[in-house]
Amino acid sequence: MVEIINIGDELLIGQVVNTNASWMAEQLNLSGFRVNQVTVISDSRDHILNALAEAGSRSSIVLISGGIGPTKDDITKHTLCDFFNCSLVFNQEAFDDVKDMFARRGYPVTELNRQQAELPENCTGIPNKLGTARGMWFEKGSPGGGKTIFVSMPGVPFEMKAMMTGYVIPWLKQRFITPFIFHRTILTQGVGESFLAAEIAGWENALPGHIRLAYLPQPGIVRLRLTGTGEDEDILHRQVEREVEKLEQLIPQYIFGYDGETLEEIVGRILAGTGTTLATAESCTGGYVAHLVTSIAGSSAYFKGSVVAYSNSIKEQVLGVDPDTIRQYGAVSREVVTAMALAVQRKFEADYVIATSGIAGPGGGTPEKPMGTTWIAIASPDGVVASHYLFGDSRDRNIRRTALQALNLLRKKINAGNADNAGN
Amino acid sequence: MVEIINIGDELLIGQVVNTNASWMAEQLNLSGFRVNQVTVISDSRDHILNALAEAGSRSSIVLISGGIGPTKDDITKHTLCDFFNCSLVFNQEAFDDVKDMFARRGYPVTELNRQQAELPENCTGIPNKLGTARGMWFEKGSPGGGKTIFVSMPGVPFEMKAMMTGYVIPWLKQRFITPFIFHRTILTQGVGESFLAAEIAGWENALPGHIRLAYLPQPGIVRLRLTGTGEDEDILHRQVEREVEKLEQLIPQYIFGYDGETLEEIVGRILAGTGTTLATAESCTGGYVAHLVTSIAGSSAYFKGSVVAYSNSIKEQVLGVDPDTIRQYGAVSREVVTAMALAVQRKFEADYVIATSGIAGPGGGTPEKPMGTTWIAIASPDGVVASHYLFGDSRDRNIRRTALQALNLLRKKINAGNADNAGN
Numbered sequence: 001m002v003e004i005i006n007i008g009d010e011l012l013i014g015q016v017v018n019t020n021a022s023w024m025a026e027q028l029n030l031s032g033f034r035v036n037q038v039t040v041i042s043d044s045r046d047h048i049l050n051a052l053a054e055a056g057s058r059s060s061i062v063l064i065s066g067g068i069g070p071t072k073d074d075i076t077k078h079t080l081c082d083f084f085n086c087s088l089v090f091n092q093e094a095f096d097d098v099k100d101m102f103a104r105r106g107y108p109v110t111e112l113n114r115q116q117a118e119l120p121e122n123c124t125g126i127p128n129k130l131g132t133a134r135g136m137w138f139e140k141g142s143p144g145g146g147k148t149i150f151v152s153m154p155g156v157p158f159e160m161k162a163m164m165t166g167y168v169i170p171w172l173k174q175r176f177i178t179p180f181i182f183h184r185t186i187l188t189q190g191v192g193e194s195f196l197a198a199e200i201a202g203w204e205n206a207l208p209g210h211i212r213l214a215y216l217p218q219p220g221i222v223r224l225r226l227t228g229t230g231e232d233e234d235i236l237h238r239q240v241e242r243e244v245e246k247l248e249q250l251i252p253q254y255i256f257g258y259d260g261e262t263l264e265e266i267v268g269r270i271l272a273g274t275g276t277t278l279a280t281a282e283s284c285t286g287g288y289v290a291h292l293v294t295s296i297a298g299s300s301a302y303f304k305g306s307v308v309a310y311s312n313s314i315k316e317q318v319l320g321v322d323p324d325t326i327r328q329y330g331a332v333s334r335e336v337v338t339a340m341a342l343a344v345q346r347k348f349e350a351d352y353v354i355a356t357s358g359i360a361g362p363g364g365g366t367p368e369k370p371m372g373t374t375w376i377a378i379a380s381p382d383g384v385v386a387s388h389y390l391f392g393d394s395r396d397r398n399i400r401r402t403a404l405q406a407l408n409l410l411r412k413k414i415n416a417g418n419a420d421n422a423g424n
Numbered sequence: 425m426v427e428i429i430n431i432g433d434e435l436l437i438g439q440v441v442n443t444n445a446s447w448m449a450e451q452l453n454l455s456g457f458r459v460n461q462v463t464v465i466s467d468s469r470d471h472i473l474n475a476l477a478e479a480g481s482r483s484s485i486v487l488i489s490g491g492i493g494p495t496k497d498d499i500t501k502h503t504l505c506d507f508f509n510c511s512l513v514f515n516q517e518a519f520d521d522v523k524d525m526f527a528r529r530g531y532p533v534t535e536l537n538r539q540q541a542e543l544p545e546n547c548t549g550i551p552n553k554l555g556t557a558r559g560m561w562f563e564k565g566s567p568g569g570g571k572t573i574f575v576s577m578p579g580v581p582f583e584m585k586a587m588m589t590g591y592v593i594p595w596l597k598q599r600f601i602t603p604f605i606f607h608r609t610i611l612t613q614g615v616g617e618s619f620l621a622a623e624i625a626g627w628e629n630a631l632p633g634h635i636r637l638a639y640l641p642q643p644g645i646v647r648l649r650l651t652g653t654g655e656d657e658d659i660l661h662r663q664v665e666r667e668v669e670k671l672e673q674l675i676p677q678y679i680f681g682y683d684g685e686t687l688e689e690i691v692g693r694i695l696a697g698t699g700t701t702l703a704t705a706e707s708c709t710g711g712y713v714a715h716l717v718t719s720i721a722g723s724s725a726y727f728k729g730s731v732v733a734y735s736n737s738i739k740e741q742v743l744g745v746d747p748d749t750i751r752q753y754g755a756v757s758r759e760v761v762t763a764m765a766l767a768v769q770r771k772f773e774a775d776y777v778i779a780t781s782g783i784a785g786p787g788g789g790t791p792e793k794p795m796g797t798t799w800i801a802i803a804s805p806d807g808v809v810a811s812h813y814l815f816g817d818s819r820d821r822n823i824r825r826t827a828l829q830a831l832n833l834l835r836k837k838i839n840a841g842n843a844d845n846a847g848n
Binding site: 010015017110 | 435436437438439440441442443445446447448449450451452453458459460461462463464465466471475478607609616618619621622636638640641643649651704706709710711712713714715719721722723727728729730731732733734735737738741742771772773785786787788794796816817818819820821823
């Protein structure tokens with residue numbers, strides 16, 4: 001039984017949403033640890049002491065995030081000393097880590113950093129590869145005779161995540177016997193949650209009792225997570241995979257990947273594997289497709305670049321789209337998005353091009369072309385195909401949905417081409 | 425002192441992020457109620473009873489969300505009866521509300537809805553205009569002689585929000601005299617948390633006791649939040665603003681904005697206000713600067729577009745950068761980023777251009793130009809200025825920090841130009 005304590009005034013005035021708790025809970029569940037309670041408290045000594053005592057009395061594992069940064073509102077470390085009845089001692093290894101990190105970046109080490117290398121004497125330090133504050137692992141005997149593990153981590157999400165994944169969860173798994181839990185996530189694009197639920201209702205209702213389904217919708221994507229729990233790892237894997245195969249036969253048109261993959265990773269892998277190149281010609285997505293593609297390490301092997309033609313003058317002068325075409329059909333049209341794709345394909349000498357033009361909103365809609373109207377073109381060595389979509393009434397989500405739809409169209413196009421070639 | 429209890433298994437497996445808590449905390453703070461703790465628990469009777477008892481022993485107001493829907497896992501209402509030692513009684517008014525709502529939507533009333541109209545006998549019902557479950561307001565004497573107010577609300581966010589805004593907060597304000605609370609957040613860029621803390625330590629230590637400071641770091645940005653508490657609204661505002669002014673004199677070079685603003689919003693407002701235009705020439709940021717700029721509604725008024733020149737061939741063929749310059753200085757150099765900026769300024773006829781070239785990583789670093797090495801150029805009507813940075817060892821954060829640094833350089837450049845013009 002795990003309890004999570006998140007320390008931070010910013011969480012109690014609503015300035016920051018507590019995404020740390022949900023991420024920690026999800027990762028713990030994936031590893032077979034059940035979270036019993038999440039408690040959010042202020043950066044106050046008495047409050048921290050009280051929460052530690054309450055959590056320790058109920059749970060065998062208490063994970064704490066927040067309050068160990070270098071600034072003076074961070075009192076967690078001193079309070080932990082009080083709770084565990086010990087003193088801070090200077091830790092040379094922790095200080096060397098910080099010095100190395102700062103030396104690599106060319107920063108000077110400050111007195112604050114030296115103070116951060118002081119750790120409670122009866123804790124085991126947990127390395128922090130991404131920040132200056134070490135994590136702290138304590139064990140405390142409980143009145144019943146067992147031990148409770150307390151782990152203190154930074155509140156900065158990427159530091160906490162690296163520490164959880166790299167150390168805390170592996171160390172906990174060495175100490176506790178957990179049931180086998182096997183997760184498989186099927187990634188779908190191009191269908192909303194309620195339509196998807198209706199299409200797979202029969203399959204969902206027939207799932208065995210020890211395999212549960214969760215819908216995890218995000219803008220433009222619905223993830224379907226199957227969670228199986230059992231005693232025998234091999235049997236469990238086979239049972240879950242059998243359900244995945246049934247789903248693949250039921251909705252092949254929506255599935256683009258599995259588990260933690262992203263569309264931009266999958267597309268990148270296919271491009272790298274086939275030795276082909278990509279460029280983008282973006283209007284409504286404003287560079288977001290290029291950003292997704294280049295967020296993947298190694299993308300310079302297959303991504304040539306992009307023209308973001310946000311204004312019509314750029315479509316005309318930089319991409320050479322005929323002003324008459326824009327005047328006749330409008331910038332959001334099959335004709336313009338096709339011309340944009342072909343122009344970038346020629347200029348950038350790219351095998352594939354994604355082009356987008358749409359009305360992301362909130363302004364710009366008309367009765368004929370309301371907000372959310374979007375054209376996407378995919379140029380390939382075979383030619384160019386444009387498709388039309390009507391997305392929603394949120395600018396952010398329209399940009400995101402357009403980009404994901406475009407990447408999935410590209411994925412299908414390349415895969416279809418490969419299948420053709422394999423058949424020849 | 426308020427405590428929030430959120431009930432729901434979905435919050436403890438990480439499937440749902442607890443946005444209810446942050447919204448409730450923000451609204452309460454804006455009304456002068458301080459939230460002391462947020463507790464997330466499962467849909468389990470013992471756990472709910474325990475959390476209610478603990479919260480009631482500490483706080484005068486306990487707000488509960490979740491667990492009062494129509495499905496069988498929703499046991500909150502029965503547990504509340506146990507806690508307050510009373511029975512459920514049928515409430516005709518509550519049932520009429522549900523019947524009216526369903527009649528308007530053309531739905532039949534079910535036996536489940538009839539059960540939902542049963543309320544604990546010693547509570548005051550709170551109308552729910554958007555759903556079938558009423559809220560419940562209880563008052564319970566505490567051992568010290570005072571009273572604790574417990575309010576149970578739905579977990580569905582829009583139902584809870586309407587109930588909080590329409591009833592719960594107004595009723596609480598009638599019952600409690602609340603201090604004024606005033607928040608001001610100062611946004612900084614270009615400095616890490618520990619360096620910033622060292623620079624403002626004197627100011628921070630001299631803050632009056634009723635004004636507190638919190639550091640809220642994000643990749644590339646550190647937000648400084650001042651929270652003042654006092655009896656007189658006007659005096660409190662002036663006191664907090666005086667501290668903000670002192671800070672503005674101390675670190676003007678880092679401050680780019682206030683409260684909930686983003687750099688892309690601020691830059692957009694300045695461009696729109698001065699009637700000038702922007703384009704970008706991006707290598708290492710891969711379209712991310714363009715994406716940030718175009719994430720703002722109305723950006724088509726000032727953003728012309730971008731060339732993402734990810735490969736050297738695009739820098740040469742599309743932007744016309746001299747291949748000899750790239751060969752001599754490398755793509756990540758003052759010379760190349762300057763040439764990129766000028767080429768796009770000319771091609772796009774833009775007043776301002778942001779150009780980026782860097783080694784985002786993880787590959788591509790050398791001893792002379794390690795990962796994180798970045799050049800940013802800002803072209804303006806006055807010419808072009810390039811600056812050099814050494815960011816860190818995370819690809820995502822290098823992209824983000826480069827983009828934020830570039831937007832802030834642009835903001836300073838435009839503002840400096842305006843100041844010059846005003847002086848002429």
